[in-house]
Amino acid sequence: MLPExxxxxxxxxxxxxxxxxxxxxxxxxxxxxxxxxxxxxxKERISGxxxxxxxxxxxxxxxxxxxxxxxxxxxxxxxxxxxDEKKKSILDKGDNVFGKHDHVTFYMKSGxxxxxxDPRRFGAIDLIETEHCDKHWLLSKLGPEPLGxxxxxxxxxxALRHKTTSIKVALLDQKVVSGLGNIYVCEILFRVxxxxxxxxxxxxxxxxxxxxxxxxNVLNExxxxxxxxxRDHRQTNGDLxxxxxxxxxxxREGDRCRKEKCSGFVIRLVQSGRSSFYCSKCQK
DNA sequence: CCATTAACCTGACAGC
DNA sequence: TGCTGTCAGGTTAATG
Numbered sequence: 001m002l003p004e005x006x007x008x009x010x011x012x013x014x015x016x017x018x019x020x021x022x023x024x025x026x027x028x029x030x031x032x033x034x035x036x037x038x039x040x041x042x043k044e045r046i047s048g049x050x051x052x053x054x055x056x057x058x059x060x061x062x063x064x065x066x067x068x069x070x071x072x073x074x075x076x077x078x079x080x081x082x083x084d085e086k087k088k089s090i091l092d093k094g095d096n097v098f099g100k101h102d103h104v105t106f107y108m109k110s111g112x113x114x115x116x117x118d119p120r121r122f123g124a125i126d127l128i129e130t131e132h133c134d135k136h137w138l139l140s141k142l143g144p145e146p147l148g149x150x151x152x153x154x155x156x157x158x159a160l161r162h163k164t165t166s167i168k169v170a171l172l173d174q175k176v177v178s179g180l181g182n183i184y185v186c187e188i189l190f191r192v193x194x195x196x197x198x199x200x201x202x203x204x205x206x207x208x209x210x211x212x213x214x215x216x217n218v219l220n221e222x223x224x225x226x227x228x229x230x231r232d233h234r235q236t237n238g239d240l241x242x243x244x245x246x247x248x249x250x251x252r253e254g255d256r257c258r259k260e261k262c263s264g265f266v267i268r269l270v271q272s273g274r275s276s277f278y279c280s281k282c283q284k
Numbered sequence: 285c286c287a288t289t290a291a292c293c294t295g296a297c298a299g300c
Numbered sequence: 301t302g303c304t305g306t307c308a309g310g311t312t313a314a315t316g
Contacts (some may be wrong), residue, residue: 004309035311036291059310077310078294101294120293123308138311164286174311181309269316272288275307 003075004181005059005146006219007219010226011081012056015114018083019051019063023109031103034118035076039127040106045069046106058142058178062133070130072138076122082115092159142178146215149157151177153209160200160208167203167211168196168271182213184222188214188250190259195283196269196276221246249277257282 001111003011014078027043039045050066055211063071075081087097088111098105098116104125106114116123126137144150159176160167167228170176180188190215194207203211247264248258257264257279264281 008308074310076293077308118293119295120308120310122292124311169287172310183309274310275289 003059003077003079004184004222005179006184006222006226007181008061008075009056009223011055011075012061015063016054016112018112019106019108020054021049021051022112023050023076024065024106025109026107027099027106028107029103030098030105034103034121034123034125036124036126040123042125042127046071051269057139058174058179060139064130068130069127070133071190072124072126072128072133072136072184073116074124075105075122076118076120078120079116079118079123081111082117083269084115085112087113087115094200107161141175143174143176146177146179147219151207151212151215153212156212157205157208160203161201165200166196166271167194167198167200168274168276170200171211171215172272172274177215179219182274183247184218186250187218187248189278190283191218192284193259195280196278239258249279250276 002072024046025048027046029038029043032038045067046065046069049068049069052065052066053064055062055064059074060204061073061075063073073079073081082102088107090097098115100120100163101113101117101119103118103121104116108114116125124138126136126138134140136146144155156177160170163170165173167189168185170229171180171188172182186196188211192205192207192210194211252266253268255266257266262279262282266277267280269276269278
């Protein structure tokens with residue numbers, strides 16, 4: 001399970017089933033930090049609180065607690081949420097069921113365990129007064145949600161009109177649009193039929209409209225695919241989510257272009273240290 | 285302002 | 301088998 005927006009959305013839906021309305025009876029914290037140190041007295045501040053609601057902002061998971069604080073989770077590059085009802089009973093017998101990278105476990109009153117697993121530890125956990133959540137340093141500079149109403153052709157055209165960066169880099173910039181990652185930006189540009197190298201200030205309103213349209217299409221399709229694998233919350237495990245079999249260009253360097261009647265091949269180029277995959281024949 | 289690079293980490297995989 | 305090098309879905313900080 002690797003976290004771009006559709007995957008985070010799917011994880012959120014699983015976590016809602018596992019946590020919303022329930023009480024966090026206890027928390028195990030098995031290391032002092034992920035990307036940054038965990039919030040001070042995290043265990044004490046969370047334990048006993050009820051999960052009032054659970055939402056997503058860009059790639060952040062926001063858990064609103066009855067204590068008027070909100071737990072902010074980010075999965076980084078390799079974070080997963082493992083939800084398991086069986087662990088509790090095994091644990092009661094004294095066996096350790098937790099793996100090397102199971103860093104934090106929330107024990108729900110219902111008996112469900114929710115574990116944050118993250119091998120690379122680029123993930124993050126923070127806790128802030130719900131009232132000030134929008135002003136949190138990780139959230140305050142985020143651009144609009146790509147699936148929200150404020151993300152439209154007029155907004156994006158304005159956001160891009162003075163920039164000299166490439167469209168690939170601009171769409172990955174979380175201040176322009178929040179929540180897009182490397183895979184889906186490659187897929188979006190393939191569908192629009194433009195090169196990842198195109199300089200954004202030269203794009204026509206027509207092209208920007210197409211980009212907005214395909215952002216919506218690609219993300220919605222991926223969320224739908226993820227949702228269909230989410231039969232019940234126990235499915236929020238390592239196999240949930242990623243939809244690689246459907247990629248048109250991502251990770252297909254050297255392979256034939258999948259656009260109808262196109263005889264091109266997928267090539268890879270590096271932009272700002274990230275791989276871009278595209279067809280040089282049908283993406284101009 | 286913009287663009288690129290390094291950094292944070294571990295694991296998977298290719299090639300020798 | 302094991303070593304080495306490369307690469308990875310994200311984001312920030314530093315540098316040019």
